[in-house]
Amino acid sequence: xxxxxxxxxxxxxxxxxxxxxxxxxxxxxxxLILERRSHVGGNAYDCxxxxxxxxxxxxxxxxxxxxxxVYRYLSRFTDWNAYEHRVAAKVHGRFMPxxxxxxxxxxxxxxxxxxxxxxxxxxxxxxxxKVTILELRRNADPDLAKVADxxxxxxxxxxxxxxxxxxxxxIDPATTARVPVFLSEDDRYFQDTWQGIPKDGYTRLFExxxxxxxxxxxLNTDGRDYLFxxxxxxxxxxxxxxxxxxxxxxxxxxxxDCRFGRLPYRTLDFAFExxxxxxxxxxxxxxxxxxxxxxRITEFKYFSGQDIPDRTTIVKEYSREYxxxxxxxxxxxxxxxxxxxxxxxxxxxxxxxxxxxxxGRLAEYKYYNMDAIVGQALALCGRLR
Numbered sequence: 558x559x560x561x562x563x564x565x566x567x568x569x570x571x572x573x574x575x576x577x578x579x580x581x582x583x584x585x586x587x588x589l590i591l592e593r594r595s596h597v598g599g600n601a602y603d604c605x606x607x608x609x610x611x612x613x614x615x616x617x618x619x620x621x622x623x624x625x626x627v628y629r630y631l632s633r634f635t636d637w638n639a640y641e642h643r644v645a646a647k648v649h650g651r652f653m654p655x656x657x658x659x660x661x662x663x664x665x666x667x668x669x670x671x672x673x674x675x676x677x678x679x680x681x682x683x684x685x686x687k688v689t690i691l692e693l694r695r696n697a698d699p700d701l702a703k704v705a706d707x708x709x710x711x712x713x714x715x716x717x718x719x720x721x722x723x724x725x726x727x728i729d730p731a732t733t734a735r736v737p738v739f740l741s742e743d744d745r746y747f748q749d750t751w752q753g754i755p756k757d758g759y760t761r762l763f764e765x766x767x768x769x770x771x772x773x774x775x776l777n778t779d780g781r782d783y784l785f786x787x788x789x790x791x792x793x794x795x796x797x798x799x800x801x802x803x804x805x806x807x808x809x810x811x812x813x814d815c816r817f818g819r820l821p822y823r824t825l826d827f828a829f830e831x832x833x834x835x836x837x838x839x840x841x842x843x844x845x846x847x848x849x850x851x852x853r854i855t856e857f858k859y860f861s862g863q864d865i866p867d868r869t870t871i872v873k874e875y876s877r878e879y880x881x882x883x884x885x886x887x888x889x890x891x892x893x894x895x896x897x898x899x900x901x902x903x904x905x906x907x908x909x910x911x912x913x914x915x916x917g918r919l920a921e922y923k924y925y926n927m928d929a930i931v932g933q934a935l936a937l938c939g940r941l942r
Contacts, residue, residue: 560794560795560797560799560801561587561589562587562588562589562773562794562801563580563584563586563587563588563801563802564577564580564586564587564588564589564801564802564803564804565588565589565590565591565780565784565794565799565801565802565803565804566588566589566590566591566803566804566806567590567591567780567784567803567804567805567806567807568590568591568592568593568599568780568805568806568807568917569590569592569594569597569598569599569763569767569774569776570598570599570600570601570806570917570930571599571601571917571927571930571931571934572804572806572916572917572918572920572930572933572934573590573592573599573804573806573916573917573934574590574597574598574763574766574767575630575766575930575931575934575935575938576804576916576934576937576938577590577767577772577804578766578767578769578772579934579935579938580771580802580938580941581769581770581771581772582769582771583938583942584938584941584942585771586771586802587771587773588771588772588773589773589775590767590772590773590774590775591775591778591779591780591783591784592774592775592776592777592778593777593778593779593780593807594776594777595776595777596760596776597760597763597764597767597774597776598759598760598762598763599615600615600616600618600886600888601613601615601618601759601763601927602614602615602759602760602763603618603758603759603760604758604760606829606831606870607831608831608865608868608869608870609863609865610831610857610858610861610863610865610868610869610870611758611857611860611861611863612829612857612870612872613759613855613857613860613872614827615825615827615886615888616825616827616855616872616874616888617841617842617855617857617860618759618927619640619642619746619747619752619754619860620637620751620752620753620754620755620927620928621642621747621749621751621752621753621926621928622749622750622751622926622927622928623749623750623751624928624932625750625751626932626935627928627931627932627935628750628751628928630931630935631755631762631931634762634763634765634766635755635756635757635761635762635765636755636756636757637753637754637755637756638753638754638755638756638860638861638862639752639753640752640753640754640841640859640860640862641745641747641752642745642746642747642752642841642842643744643745643746643840643841644746644840644841644842644843644844645838645839645840645842645843645844646661646711646712646716646843646844646845646846647843647844647845647846647847647848648665648711648712648846648847649711649847651664652838652839652840652843653665653712654744655712655746655844655846656687656737656738656739656746657690657708657712657738657739658738658739658740658741658742658743658744659671659675659678659739659740659741659742660742660744661712662674662675662678662704663675665707665711666704666707673700674700674701674703674704675740677698677700677701678701678704678738678740679740681696681698681701682740683740684740684741685740685741685743686739686740687737687738687739687740688737688738688740689737689738690705690708690709690712690713690725690737690738691725691726693705693708693738694706694709704738708738709725711846711847712846713725713846715846715847715848716844716845716846716852719850719851719852719876720823720852720876720889721823721876721889721891722823722876722877722878727893746842754860754861758861780805780807781812783795784799784803786906786910789909790909790910790911791910792910792912792913800912801912802912802914802941803910803912803913803914804914804916804937805913805914805915805916805920806915806916806917806919806920807919807920808820808887808919808920809900809903809904809907809915809919809920809922810899810900810903811881812903813903813906815881817899817902817903818899819881820887820890820896820899820900820903820922821878821879821890821891821896822879822887822888822889822890822891823876823877823878823879823887823888823889823891824876824877824878824879824880824885824886824887824888825874825875825876825877825886825888826874826875826877827872827873827874827875828851828872828873828875829870829871829872830870830871830872830873831868831869831870832868832869832870832871833867833868834867834868834869835865835866835867835868835869836856836858836869837854837856837869837871838854838856838871840856840859841855841856841857841859841860842854842855842856850875851873851874851875852874852875852876853873853874854871854872854873854874855871855872855874856869856870856871857869857870857871857872858870887919889924890918890919890922890923890924892922892923892924896922897922900922914937914941916933916934916937917930917933917934918930
C-alpha cells in the first residue's frame, strides 16, 4: 500500500466513481478519490432546488444504452424511472420532433407532400435508417435536396452555429453524425434498449456506488495540489514517492498548466427559472433552431416524474467558447485534426508514467455518452487486475 492508498482517482464523475468502486470491490484496493468540486457525480450531479424540483445542475443527463452489462452494473445502485427522451424543435412557432423524422417531414411539408417525400427517402436509404444531415444535403435528387435544405436551414444550421460557434461544414464529421434525419415515425430521441433516469437521482446513485469501506473521497480538493510528476517516470503524492495506480479523469492540458496552449472546448451558461405553472413546454427538452440566443430549454419534471402542481423549473442553455476562467466548465471538446494533434502532445507527456491512466471525456479529449464512460472504466479496471 502506497502512502496509505493502493490507487488514486482524480475526479468523482462516472469514470472515476466506477473505477474506484471496481478497484475497491473486485481487487480489495484502498482507493482515494480527489474531487475538485464540493460534490460527487461530476456533470451528472442533481439536487432539489428551492421549488422542490429535482434539477440537473449541469444540464440534462438522460441515461441510454444498448450494453446490457453497463445497464445491469448501474442498476446495482439505482432503480429507474422508465423515461424515454423526446425532444422537439420550435420551428416558426411549431413543435417538431427531433431528430427530424417522418412525423416532422409531414408537419413541414403537409400530409400529402410529406408522404410522397417520405416514400422517396425510404426508397433511397431504407426504412428506420438514420441519415446525417450533411449526407442528405449532398444528394443530387431535387426532392431530397428540398428536404435537406429545409432541415439544414430550419433545424440544423442556426442551432449548430449557436452550439459550436462555427458553420456545420467546419465541424468534425463524427460530431455532425450525431444529428441525423431519422426515416421513422419513432419520436424517441434515443432508440437504445435501456433508457431511463435514476429514480432517486444521479447523486444518490453516486453516493451508493462510493459507499464502500475501501473508498475515501476528498471533496473540494484539487489533485494538482497533492500529486505531482517527478522526473520522467516518478509520481509524488503529498510529498512522498507514489507507485500505485493513478486514474486521471480531468482536463489533461490543465494538468500540465496548458504549457502547449489550451485545448479548445465549448462551455455552457445555464439560466434556471421556476415558473408558476404545472408544465411549461410539451416535451422534456425543446431546441430553438431558428431564433433565440439560447440553444434549448429543458423542463426537469419530465425526468423526475414529480407531481408538483403550479410550479415547474426550466433551464435555458447558452453555448460559448471555453476560456478557462474561474467558474467555467469544459463540456464539449472541439474535435478536429489540429486539436487532436495538440492533445497528442499532452498525452505524450504521460508516457513515461506507466501507472498513470487517462480515462473519460476530458482526459481523452473525446465525446463519450454516459454508458460508454462506464464501459471504458470497467474495461480499464479489468486490464489492471
